[in-house]
Amino acid sequence: DRVLVRVKDLTVEKADEEVWVRGRIHTSRAKGKQCFLVLRQQQFNIQALVAVGQHASKQMVKFAANITKESIVDIQGVVRKAYQKIGSCTQQDVELHVQRIYVISSAEPRLPLQLDDAVRPEVDGEEDGRATVNQDTRLDNRIIDLRTSTSQAIFCLQSGICQLFRETLIRKGFVEIQTPKIISAASEGGANVFTVSYFKTSAYLAQSPQLYKQMCICADFEKVFCVGPVFRAEDSNTHRHLTEFVGLDIEMAFNYHYHEVVDEIADTLVQIFKGLQERFQTEIQTVSKQFPCEPFKFLEPTLRLEYREGVAMLREAGVEMGDEEDLSTPNEKLLGRLVKEKYDTDFYILDKYPLAVRPFYTMPDPANPKTSNSYDMFMRGEEILSGAQRIHDPQLLTERAKHHGIDLEKIKAYIDSFRFGAPPHAGGGIGLERVTMLYLGLHNVRQTSMFPRDPKRLTP
Numbered sequence: 001d002r003v004l005v006r007v008k009d010l011t012v013e014k015a016d017e018e019v020w021v022r023g024r025i026h027t028s029r030a031k032g033k034q035c036f037l038v039l040r041q042q043q044f045n046i047q048a049l050v051a052v053g054q055h056a057s058k059q060m061v062k063f064a065a066n067i068t069k070e071s072i073v074d075i076q077g078v079v080r081k082a083y084q085k086i087g088s089c090t091q092q093d094v095e096l097h098v099q100r101i102y103v104i105s106s107a108e109p110r111l112p113l114q115l116d117d118a119v120r121p122e123v124d125g126e127e128d129g130r131a132t133v134n135q136d137t138r139l140d141n142r143i144i145d146l147r148t149s150t151s152q153a154i155f156c157l158q159s160g161i162c163q164l165f166r167e168t169l170i171r172k173g174f175v176e177i178q179t180p181k182i183i184s185a186a187s188e189g190g191a192n193v194f195t196v197s198y199f200k201t202s203a204y205l206a207q208s209p210q211l212y213k214q215m216c217i218c219a220d221f222e223k224v225f226c227v228g229p230v231f232r233a234e235d236s237n238t239h240r241h242l243t244e245f246v247g248l249d250i251e252m253a254f255n256y257h258y259h260e261v262v263d264e265i266a267d268t269l270v271q272i273f274k275g276l277q278e279r280f281q282t283e284i285q286t287v288s289k290q291f292p293c294e295p296f297k298f299l300e301p302t303l304r305l306e307y308r309e310g311v312a313m314l315r316e317a318g319v320e321m322g323d324e325e326d327l328s329t330p331n332e333k334l335l336g337r338l339v340k341e342k343y344d345t346d347f348y349i350l351d352k353y354p355l356a357v358r359p360f361y362t363m364p365d366p367a368n369p370k371t372s373n374s375y376d377m378f379m380r381g382e383e384i385l386s387g388a389q390r391i392h393d394p395q396l397l398t399e400r401a402k403h404h405g406i407d408l409e410k411i412k413a414y415i416d417s418f419r420f421g422a423p424p425h426a427g428g429g430i431g432l433e434r435v436t437m438l439y440l441g442l443h444n445v446r447q448t449s450m451f452p453r454d455p456k457r458l459t460p
Contacts, residue, residue, distance in 0.1 A: 002020040002074065002076075003020060004020050004021060004022050004074070005019045005021055006021075006041065006044075007021060007023060007039065007041040007044040007045060007046050007090075007091060008041070008044040008090070008091075010046055010091050010094055010096070011091070011093065011094060012081055012093050012094055014079040014094065015079055015080065015081045016078065016079065016080070017078070017079050018076070018077070018078050018099075019076070019077065019079060019096075020074060020075070021039060021041075021046075021074070021075050021077070021096065022072065022073070022074050022104065023039040023040050023041045023045075023072070023073065023075075024039070024040045024041075024070050024071065024072055024147070025037055025038075025039065025040075025067050025068070025069055025071050025073060026038040026039065026040040026045055026069065026070075026115065027069065027116075028064065028065050028067060028069070029065075030061065030062075030065035033051060033052040033058065033061060034049060034050065034051045034052070034061065035049075035050040035051075035061045035062075035064045035065045036048070036049055036050075037049075037050065037064060037067075037098075038089060039073070039075060039096065040147075042149075042152045042156075043090070043149040043150075043152040043153050043156075043282075043283070043286050044091065045089045045090055045091070045149075046089055046090075046091040046094070046095065046096055047082075047086050047088075047089050047091075047095040047096070048075055048077060048096040048097075048098050049095055049096070049097050049098060050098040050101070051097070055098070055099040055100070056098065056099070060101070063101075064098070064101055067101075067103060067106075068107045068108065068109045069107060069111060069115075070107035070111060070115075070144075070147075071103055071104075071105060071106045071107045072103075072104040072105040072107075073101055073103055073104060074101070074102045074104055075100070075101050075102075076098070076099045076100040076101075077096040077097050077098040077099050077100075078096070078097045078099065079094050079095075079096060080094065080095055080096075080097050081093065081094055082094055082095050090149075111144065112137075112140075112141040112144060113133050113137055113138070113141055113144055113145065114131070114133075115144070115147060115148050117130070117131045117132055117133050118132075118138065118144075118145055118148045118150075119148045119149055119150050119289075119290050120132050120290070121289075121290050121292070135444065135446060135447075139452065139457065139460075140460075142450075142451060142460050143460070146450070150286060150287055150289075150291070152286075153282070153284075153286035153287050154283075154287060154436065154440065154442075154447065154448055155450060156280070156283050157276060157280045157283045157284070157287075157436065157439075157440070158432065158433075158436045158448060160275065160276060160279060160280050160283075161248075161272055161276070161432060161435060161436060161439075162227060162248070162432065164271060164272040164275040164276070165227070165248050165268065165272060166225075166227070168267075168268045168271040168272065168275075169223075169225045169250070172223070172264065173223055174224060174225050174250070174252075175216075175221055175223065175224050175225075176224070176225055176226060176227070177212070177213070177216055177221070177224045177226050178226060178228065179206070179209035179213070179226055179228065180212065181205060181206045181229060181231070182196065182198065182203050182204070182205065182206070183203065183204050183205075183206050183211075184203060184204070184413075185204065185410050185411065185413070185414075192207065192233045192234045193205065193207055193231070193233050194231050194243075205231035206230065206231060207230065207231060207232055208230060208247070208249070208429060209226050209228065209230075209247065209249050209429075210249070210251075210427070210429070211413075211414055211417070213250075213251035213427060214251060214390060214417060214422075214425065214427075215417050216251070217251055217252070217253050217422070217423060218417055218418065218420070218421070218422045218423075222252070222253045222423075223251075224250075224252075225248070225249060225251070226247075226249050227246065227247070227248055227249075227432075228246070228249075229244055229245070229246060229247070230244070230245055230246070230431075231243065231244050232244075232245075234455075235455050236455070237454060237455055237456065238329075239443060239444045239445060240382060240434060240437070240444075240445050241445070241454065242433065242445055242446075242449055242452055242453055242454055243453045243454055243455060244453040245431050245432065245433050245434075245445075245449065246431070246432035246433065247429050247431065247432070248429070248430040248431075248432055248435075249428070249429045249430070250264075250265055250268070250387075250427050250428055250429075250430075251425060251426075251427035252264060252425060252426065252427060253423040253424065253425045254423075254424055254425065254426060258363070258373045258388075258389035258424070258426040261387075261389070261425070261426035261427065262304070262349060262351065262375055262387075262426070263301070265377070265385065265427075265428055266301070266302040266304075266349060267302075269302075269347065269377065269385075269430075269435075270298060270300055270301075270302060270347075272435075273296060273298050273347070273439070276439065284440070287440050288440075288441075291440070291441065291442055291443075293440065293441025293442075294441065296379075296380075296441070297340075297345055297346045297347075298345055298346060298347040299343070299345045299347070299348075302347060302348065303339070303343050303345050303347075303348040303349065304349040304351055305348060305349070305350055305351065306350075306351050306352045307350055307351065307352050307353050307354065307371070308323070308352070310335050310350050311323065313335060313338045313339070313342075314331055314334060314335055314338070317334060317338060319331060319334065323354065323370075324354040324356045324357065324370060325354075325357075326353075326354070326357040332381055332382060332383060333381040333382065334381070335350075335378075335381065336378055336381015336382065337381060339378075339381075340381075346379055346380045346438075347377070347378065347379050348377070348378055349375055349376070349377050349378075350375060350376050350377075350378065351374075351375045352365060352368075352371045352372070352373075352374070352375075353371070353372055353374045353375070353376070354370060354372070355369070355370060355371060355372040356370070358372050358374045358388060359388075359404075360397075360400045360401045360403070360404040360406055361388075361390050361391050361397060361400070361414075362374045362388040362389070362390070362391070362400075363389040363390065363391050363426075364400075372388065373388060373389035373426070374386075374387065374388035374389070375387055375388065375428075377428075377430075379434075379435065379438035379439065380438045380441065382434065382438055384430055384431060384434045384435050384438060385428045385429065385430045385431075386428060386429065387426065387427055387428020387429070388426060388427075388428070389424065389425070389426040390425055390426060392418050392422040392423065392424055392425060393418065393422075394415050394416070394418045394419050397414075397415050398415060401415070433445045433448045434448075436448035
């Protein structure tokens with residue numbers, strides 16, 4: 001007959017009500033004839049008091065004090081208004097006076113890491129000598145680390161990004177598609193692919209759903225998107241690279257100019273940012289307690305700069321680089337800082353990249369043979385989307401592939417997709433983990449990947 005209520009719903013409006021709550025024992029502290037417990041549910045917690053009296057014996061107090069941390073319990077109790085704010089809990093104005101307590105699942109007494117240490121800001125730990133938990137320890141014991149209020153908030157917000165992405169695009173008339181992840185040829189035409197055994201032959205894990213997105217455009221779907229895993233066999237051990245990540249991909253036919261697509265993608269991201277501000281303030285504040293960061297800023301409509309303008313800003317800041325040279329990671333970050341200083345935005349578009357630094361399928365700019373109809377989008381000075389107008393003419397696509405030295409036989413299926421009439425179209429792919437990381441101002445993409453995969457990590 002237990003009707004379990006949520007910890008986050010236990011407020012002063014519930015004062016004097018008798019409730020059942022299920023949660024984890026976060027801490028316990030016995031003091032004479034009393035035992036104070038902190039009961040945790042996801043990122044919310046409440047103080048529970050077991051005191052000798054009508055509903056609790058000395059044995060019950062002792063029993064409560066000996067329940068191991070992280071055990072799951074059901075508690076029956078009365079919600080009471082607290083005499084003073086309980087600063088260590090999210091529910092600061094009330095506490096739970098325990099009448100009955102049942103252990104549903106007991107945790108082992110020795111934990112691989114302490115959750116209080118795992119949510120402590122590193123600076124605080126350094127200052128007072130208290131322990132903090134390093135990244136490898138967190139990832140080796142990810143199940144425990146994911147229980148922290150910070151991790152809970154990060155992945156609730158990440159779920160919100162996916163939800164807002166879908167909501168926005170469906171409202172704009174897009175159709176969600178599911179694309180194969182086991183493919184017959186490297187989707188980007190490069191070497192950074194994972195090869196898998198496929199019966200009597202070999203196959204590859206998809207680096208991108210791009211071919212299939214474009215096929216759907218050729219099949220008159222007009223606007224499509226997909227959410228799914230993307231695989232990159234790059235031996236990159238940086239703060240922002242993973243060998244498997246979640247791609248939020250968009251492809252769209254346009255009528256007159258590829259900027260129709262650029263504007264649609266940018267607006268989609270702006271709607272996500274606005275939705276996060278409106279719906280996830282609790283999660284944003286929870287993360288900022290451990291990882292302080294300036295709130296994410298963006299403009300509406302989104303700032304769009306041409307590549308040459310970005311290069312000019314970098315040169316003014318003392319960077320030497322050529323007109324057709326790609327941006328290095330340090331220059332990306334520097335440009336992000338310069339844009340923030342000048343335009344007060346953390347989100348912007350860089351348009352008209354040099355043709356020489358873009359893939360073979362990128363449409364050249366008809367007005368300038370050295371530039372292309374391609375664009376990247378940046379958050380806090382780091383790229384989160386790379387996109388372009390695709391070449392939809394098979395003859396031009398063949399010429400560009402030859403120019404790049406690509407074996408035409410390996411991309412025959414791709415080129416053939418455009419032989420039966422293809423509308424002009426453009427698109428791009430967004431890394432979900434990067435968007436989460438940069439929106440929250442975190443420093444490593446492994447913090448925003450639930451079970452990260454990189455060249456050195458394949459478990460858990």
